[in-house]
Amino acid sequence: MRRFDIVTLESPNRAPLRIEGFLFGDEKSKGPSVAIIGAMSGDHINQLYVASGLVEYLRTKEEEGKIIGRILVVPAVNAYALNMGEKNWPLDKTDLNMMFPGYAQGETTQRIASRLFETLKGYDYGIILEGRRDQGMCLPYVKLIQSGYEDLECVKDLGMGFVHYRPHEPVETAMLQYNWQLWETKAFSIVFGKNGSIDQTISDEVHTAIVRFLSKRSILDFHVFEGRKSNILDPNRITVIKASRAGIFISKVTCGSPIKKGEVVGVIMDALSGEKLEKMLSPCEGIVTCQYSHPLIFQNSIAFRIASVELCCQIEIKNK
Amino acid sequence: MGLIEEVFTIELPVGESFRIQRCRYEDKKSTKRISIVSGIHGDELEGQYVCFLLGQWLRNNPDKIRGIIDIYPAINSLGLDSITRSIPFYDVDLNRIFPGSKNDFLPAQIADGVVNVMRGSDLAIDIHSSNIFLREIPQVRIAKSQEGVLVPLANLLNIDFVWVHDAVTVLESTFAHAMNTIGTKTLVVEMGVGMRLGKAYGQQLLDGLLNLMVHEGILDSEPLDVRFPMQSHEGEVAYLNAACPGLFVPVIEHCQIIEKGSVVGHIVSALSGEVMDEVIAPMGGMLFTIRAYPIVYEGSLLGRIFGEKQ
Numbered sequence: 001m002r003r004f005d006i007v008t009l010e011s012p013n014r015a016p017l018r019i020e021g022f023l024f025g026d027e028k029s030k031g032p033s034v035a036i037i038g039a040m041s042g043d044h045i046n047q048l049y050v051a052s053g054l055v056e057y058l059r060t061k062e063e064e065g066k067i068i069g070r071i072l073v074v075p076a077v078n079a080y081a082l083n084m085g086e087k088n089w090p091l092d093k094t095d096l097n098m099m100f101p102g103y104a105q106g107e108t109t110q111r112i113a114s115r116l117f118e119t120l121k122g123y124d125y126g127i128i129l130e131g132r133r134d135q136g137m138c139l140p141y142v143k144l145i146q147s148g149y150e151d152l153e154c155v156k157d158l159g160m161g162f163v164h165y166r167p168h169e170p171v172e173t174a175m176l177q178y179n180w181q182l183w184e185t186k187a188f189s190i191v192f193g194k195n196g197s198i199d200q201t202i203s204d205e206v207h208t209a210i211v212r213f214l215s216k217r218s219i220l221d222f223h224v225f226e227g228r229k230s231n232i233l234d235p236n237r238i239t240v241i242k243a244s245r246a247g248i249f250i251s252k253v254t255c256g257s258p259i260k261k262g263e264v265v266g267v268i269m270d271a272l273s274g275e276k277l278e279k280m281l282s283p284c285e286g287i288v289t290c291q292y293s294h295p296l297i298f299q300n301s302i303a304f305r306i307a308s309v310e311l312c313c314q315i316e317i318k319n320k
Numbered sequence: 321m322g323l324i325e326e327v328f329t330i331e332l333p334v335g336e337s338f339r340i341q342r343c344r345y346e347d348k349k350s351t352k353r354i355s356i357v358s359g360i361h362g363d364e365l366e367g368q369y370v371c372f373l374l375g376q377w378l379r380n381n382p383d384k385i386r387g388i389i390d391i392y393p394a395i396n397s398l399g400l401d402s403i404t405r406s407i408p409f410y411d412v413d414l415n416r417i418f419p420g421s422k423n424d425f426l427p428a429q430i431a432d433g434v435v436n437v438m439r440g441s442d443l444a445i446d447i448h449s450s451n452i453f454l455r456e457i458p459q460v461r462i463a464k465s466q467e468g469v470l471v472p473l474a475n476l477l478n479i480d481f482v483w484v485h486d487a488v489t490v491l492e493s494t495f496a497h498a499m500n501t502i503g504t505k506t507l508v509v510e511m512g513v514g515m516r517l518g519k520a521y522g523q524q525l526l527d528g529l530l531n532l533m534v535h536e537g538i539l540d541s542e543p544l545d546v547r548f549p550m551q552s553h554e555g556e557v558a559y560l561n562a563a564c565p566g567l568f569v570p571v572i573e574h575c576q577i578i579e580k581g582s583v584v585g586h587i588v589s590a591l592s593g594e595v596m597d598e599v600i601a602p603m604g605g606m607l608f609t610i611r612a613y614p615i616v617y618e619g620s621l622l623g624r625i626f627g628e629k630q
Contacts, residue, residue: 012565012615013590087411091617092453098416098490105561108619134410134425170492171416240423246331271334298338298409298426299331 001059002027006074007115009108017080019116022055024062024071025219031069032219034125035185036210037176038074040097041088042081046193047129050203051075054210061222069219072123077116098171100179117179125154125217126180126187127210136302137194138290139255140206142230144188147178151186152232157216158190158209159227162289162307164235194293233307239284241304243268245277249297251304257288259306266303271296284308321379322391328433330426338398340434345378345389352387352538355444355504356529359392360415360495362399362406366512367447369522374529387538390441395434403515405451416490418498435498443473443536444499444506445529452514453613454621455574457606458521458528459549460507463487466500471551474507476535478528478546480575481608481626484553513612550606550626558603560623562587562616566596570610570623580604584623587616603627 007019025031038044038051052075061067076082078096081089088095094109102114120126132138141162142155155163172178180187192206193199212227214220243249248269253259259282266280286308292301322343330338356374358367371393378389394400398408406413412427420431438444450456459481460474467484474482491497499506509525512518531544562568570585572578578601587597601607605627616622 009618010565011617012567091615091620092451093405105559106619107561107621108617111619133412136425170489173489242423246333248333296333298333300422300429301426302423 001055001062006119007112009112011080014080017112019074019077019079019112021119022058022073022075024058024073025067025069027070029068029070032124032217033070033072033122034127034214034217034219035072035074035120035123036127036129037120038076038129039082040077040128040176041095041131041195042078042084042086043195044129044131045082045196046198046203047131048076048082049198050129050206050210053203053207057207057211061220066221067219068221069124069214069217071214071219072119074116077112097176098174100174100176101183117176120176120180120185121183123185125213125219126177126185127213128177128180128187128189129206130189130191131193131195132191134302135292135294136290137199137255137293138191138305139287140190140192140202140209141289142188143177143191145172145177145181147181149181149184150188154186154213154217155188156230158213158230160190160205160209160230161228163230163232164191165232166235231307238289239286239306239308240302241265241280241282241306243278243280243292243297243299243301243303246297246299246301247271247277249292249295249303251291253288253291253304255288255291259286259288261285266291268297280304282306284310321382322375327392327437328430330429338430340392340395340397340430340437342437343375343391343393345382345385345391347385347387350387350537352536353390353441353443354387354533354536354538355390355392355438355441356447357392357395357438357444357495358447359394359396359400360446361413361448361451361514362396362402362404362408363452363514364405364449365400365515365517366449366521367509368393368400369517369519370447370525370529373522373526377526377530381541384539384541386540387533389533389538390438392438395430405514415495416493418493418495419501420498431495431498434495435502438499438504439502441499441504443532444496444504445477445509445532446496446506447509447511447525449512449514449516450510450609453611455513455610455612456510457481457575457608458509458511458524459483459608460509461485462507463491463497469505470500470507473505473532475549476528476532476546477507477509477549478524478531478544479509479511479549480547482549482551483557484551552626555605555626556603556629558601558605558625558627559621560584560599560602560625562599562618562620562622563597565617566590567614568599568611568616568620568622569614572607574607574610576607578604578607578625584610599623601625603630
């Protein structure tokens, strides 16, 4: 293992920012290569945890001579934000994952993104560990955006239950996944957990999925059990249950729960009077893939997302 | 006197509602409509002052109104009252999620609500104040694809600079792009600095808004004698980025004409007492942007100069 600084940046008053990389395998190896990116935001603690756990795991596997290809793990991109409970770059509040491919002569976060991206270019596969952008928690899923260069086949080797496969949004053209794909890395994101916290079960699932991917893609000489057959979903066809009122939100189910049509999934109470304002019923049978995770809920917030077989039909796309 | 209405509300969890209010001034004889928008970013206050000045003028001149003038001073009302640029709780930049969606999280629903409330406006003026880091002269920024339609309108606004920039895909998530897409001619004004207001800039833009509305037939009045702005295609923009971290101390004022090679400021070390870097103008022209917040990292924008093409 080689531990090295990918980016260092002096600060006016703080200790310098360091973005560290952990490189495994022979650097001259002709085997496939993968780069794994952990926390890009200061609240992506679960992503940091999974990435640093992979560093430890791969260190032992390297000692056993099991690394065939080349693996780079970058556990924390935005250590400055992680160290002070901020989500974004602490000075100007820009999101580092909105700065790609970066610009070497540009503003600070564009320069950071540019230097990082220079290191990430050329990898065969790119795995981005992502948190959510809302106050939700979710079953782990693969997010694969359609840039014209995406590879749907390779993500199935993770053996994860759900793959969200959809056209990219305008803002995503400034994100790492999109740009990495354009530079011909088979990049995808694994979205999981609840921002600011660690879920051990989910972390284990994501860790195992990545190890399975490394094994199936001949990067790691290590056999793991088969995963699940991936359901390829159009996220726009996931049923949404919204809160018709604001107040204290009590969920009656958990992510991954199978639910029946008409089942009570949550309750909203008036935060001052305690009056029960809403009993939330599932409009369909399916699985809870995502739920609002803050105890206070806004009116019209999405409280649950339910995947049902009838609506989330398999997408048959010929891989490019 | 204008009609004050709540045009968008969402219950907040504890005994309060998020609301967007507008003040409508209307003359029933015409349906031509303009929307004046401010506060999409909660740390930008110049637009609020312009809204006040415009409302004051309209209250004093109701007989001049020949259409519908909607004033929306506070889109991100939670942010404005708490010095928060983004949507609080979610920490999401509202101006990066337009046109929004009813089936997404709260910020996207607010964006969707804003678009639907303003749908049908003939014109919209979205007033921003740069951010807390940079001080700007009054200017309008226009995507190249909209140049033909929007530059003639921008030239009426009594601003100093019209900056036509190349299309940037990420800007398709802005309010202005969303509104232009649905047929509302929308101009983005940037002026001043975040968390502050400048009375002179406010008055300058008020005159521009009145002039624009006269030309568009929304006000029955004489056109104002407004300044004609510099046009970005007639020159080029040079960016001054910090070469090192430290404290930026400018030596010249904003909005000055400077010579190539002149000193714009210094980056100094508060710890060692050293001058770390001298910031030199790479070209002559007008310093139309200057840093207002002194702490800088490598790359932080210190200023922009508009000058002749090199």
